[in-house]
Amino acid sequence: MVIRDDLVDALQAARAVVVLTGAGVSAESGIPTFRDAREGLWAKYDPLELATPEAFDRDPETVARWYDWRREKCAAAKPNPAHRALAGLEKQLAARERGFTLLTQNVDRLHQAAGSENVVELHGTLWVWRCTRCGVEHEERDVPFREYPPRCACGGARRPGVVWFGELLPEQALQQAHDALEACDFFFSIGTSAVVEPAASFIHAARRRGAKTVEINRDPTPISNAVDWSMPGKAGEILPALCKRTFAI
Ligand code: BV8
Ligand code: ZN
Numbered sequence: 001m002v003i004r005d006d007l008v009d010a011l012q013a014a015r016a017v018v019v020l021t022g023a024g025v026s027a028e029s030g031i032p033t034f035r036d037a038r039e040g041l042w043a044k045y046d047p048l049e050l051a052t053p054e055a056f057d058r059d060p061e062t063v064a065r066w067y068d069w070r071r072e073k074c075a076a077a078k079p080n081p082a083h084r085a086l087a088g089l090e091k092q093l094a095a096r097e098r099g100f101t102l103l104t105q106n107v108d109r110l111h112q113a114a115g116s117e118n119v120v121e122l123h124g125t126l127w128v129w130r131c132t133r134c135g136v137e138h139e140e141r142d143v144p145f146r147e148y149p150p151r152c153a154c155g156g157a158r159r160p161g162v163v164w165f166g167e168l169l170p171e172q173a174l175q176q177a178h179d180a181l182e183a184c185d186f187f188f189s190i191g192t193s194a195v196v197e198p199a200a201s202f203i204h205a206a207r208r209r210g211a212k213t214v215e216i217n218r219d220p221t222p223i224s225n226a227v228d229w230s231m232p233g234k235a236g237e238i239l240p241a242l243c244k245r246t247f248a249i
Contacts (some may be wrong), residue, residue: 001233001237001238001241002220003242003245005239006227007206007214007229008242008245008246010052010212010228011242012200012230012246013051014098014186014212015098015099015186016072016099016100016114016180016183016184016185016186016210017089017093017099017100017101017183017184017186017187018100018101018103018181018184018186018187018188018202018206019033019089019100019101019102019103019188020103020104020105020106020188020189020192020199020202020203021104021190021191022105022106022190023105023122023192024191024192024193024218024235025082025086025104025106025110025111025191026083026106026108026110027188027191027218028080028081028235028236029077029078029079029110030073030076030077031070031074031108031110032073033191033232034048037179040154045062045066050101052164052165053166054166056132056149056159056164060149060154061148063144063159064148064149065148066159068145069175070126071126071127071140071143071144072143074108074110074127075141077108077110078172079110079111079113080110081236081237081240082190082234082235082236082240083105083110083114083237084114084192085239085242085249086111086113086114086239087111087114087115087116088243088247089239089243089247089249090116090117092243092247092249099180099183099184100118101118101120101176101184102118103120103177103199103202104120104122104123105120105122105123105192105196105199107121107123107124107125107127107160108125108126109125109127120173120177120180121170121173122169122174123162123163123164123169123199124161124162124163124170125161125162126160126162127139127140127141127161128140129150129160129161130159130160130161131152131154131157132157132158132159133154133155134156136152141240169198173241174198175200178205181205181206181209184206184209185209185211185212186213186214187203187206187211187213187214188208188213188215188216189221190217190235190239191216191217191218192217193217193219193221194215194223195221195222200222200223203226203227204226211248212228213226213228213233214228214229214230215229215230215231216235216238216239217232218232218233218234220232
């Protein structure tokens, strides 16, 4: 894979870096991406349909079982070289008093497990569950659940602390994302098909601000021809090589 000198120079000169990640970053940890999530008994379900409040109202057991299947996969997963390279990049930039914000669409918390600190969970996490009656939230790490859906002490059904299609993103996460995009001069899009809004529009906000843009993705996406550097391939191979060339880490 070719790591271009002008990319290395631009990243070394960057003052405020924003990274947007998607399911492709966790693929090398054994977690199926949204596109590839149609595995085994879940093959007949459309993730875009299951990840909705309507589906949970209609069939909370099936939706809770799907999320518990994903929790079991995430529980068994370890951060991969892409996660670790991003944690290392954050530290290198911090050492140079440069800005770094990791905006993730992933709900698996593998970035945090790899040591990333300034992480914004745009779509929530499947490790926190919320009561649909009293609103109480708890971190739930034990897998699998004993009942579907899991019940709250008040008797209410509990749902995953994720953002479903048709639901607004958490206000605080959106504000953190906009503040980071306002200040950024370097934007990475990594392991995302770049179709789900509003995250898919972040790169356009960064470009409008004159930020340099890079895409690292296995397959072409709607933004592949809009970025300054398009790097097709595996994030777990490209990111460590880029960080090694740029910051000798
Ligand atoms: C909202 C949490 C207000 C749950 C998720 C404007 C136009 C059209 C539609 C809309 C619009 N505005 C809003 C919408 C509706 C909708 C939307 O965007 N729909 C899409 C399908 C068109 N957006 C919403 O509903 C958002 N809410 O806007 O509220 C509103 C509401 C209604 C109408 C107007 C306004 C909420 C969106 C969040 C939904 N929740 N996740 C859960 O996880 O269960 S989204 C979920 O799907 C993920 O978080 C992620 O965002 C998305 C999946 O995308 P990716 O992560 O990119 O994964 P994918 O599998 O698609 O691609 C993986 C990529 O990785 C591939 O390209 C592959 O090539 C690459 N890859 C694979 N392996 C590797 C790799 N790359 C590198 N290395 C590898 N090894
Ligand atoms: Zn409750």
